[in-house]
Amino acid sequence: MKADIAYKGALDICNTHAERLNWAMAELKPHFPLTPAKLAQLTPLELAIFDQFIVRFSKLQDAMGAKLLPAVLDLTQEQGELSAFIDKLNRLEKIGAIESANEWLQLREMRNQFAHDYPEDSDIQASLLNKAFGLSERMLVILKGVSDFAERYQQ
Template identity: 40%
Template sequence: MGEVERLKLISAKDECEKHEARILKALEILTPSFPLTENSINSFDDEAIAVLDQFLYRFAKLQDCIGLRLIPSLYSVLENDDRVIPFIDVLNRLEKLGLLSSVNDWQFFRAIRNNLAHEYPEREDDVVDAINLLFFFMGSF
């Protein structure tokens, strides 16, 4: 492994760990509020909203870092291959190597991230369901 590849991998890992730590802290604070409802979110004070925002922001940032930095760097190092190939092929290879628990899990969390990134006021119930689902799965790690 070259020095540049090693540094990219370390940097991506460190960033992911930072986001994870902040997610876990937010989960610790938010746990008594779950499961959320539209009414409970609407009754949150400014501090609770800030913690919920932190949880969602850090989750999105973690997903982005994993998908844009960590996975490509890991694949490049392991396969000694910097060709551009479809992301699903990279995921499948990492799953085959035992470095990704499941391509389906990745796609599941990515779908939640995308759903939360595109909030629409008329779909508030969908957003609440997505947050509850995310909380349930993130809390089980």
């Protein structure tokens, strides 16, 4: 019962981030693929939406990794003595909650790259945002898959 409550709370947080990420993606879609020239022409409002995209991508990835995925392991009673995050990811992959532990690590690396700011290098900015846009679509698919998987274990 406690695991079910923790899972539902984590899923609610993730769904809020996902909803806002989806909104930002819909607003930004016409700008992709992004180039340094397109970046230079963005309005202040469009830049704010890019900021929203980055924040929600990062928050969703973090909430899924720190709260949702461990809650799924608790819900399925699969956690055991897994202390390393990679071991948890591998277990989640093995039980079918996620398709690929390596893919999740790519999402985490993308989130970490957002922590670095490259204000003078529009080539790097455009490249990161293009990569993140594709990964964000994949992260939303993973969230749906995790949610569908966990439904079988809810009380």
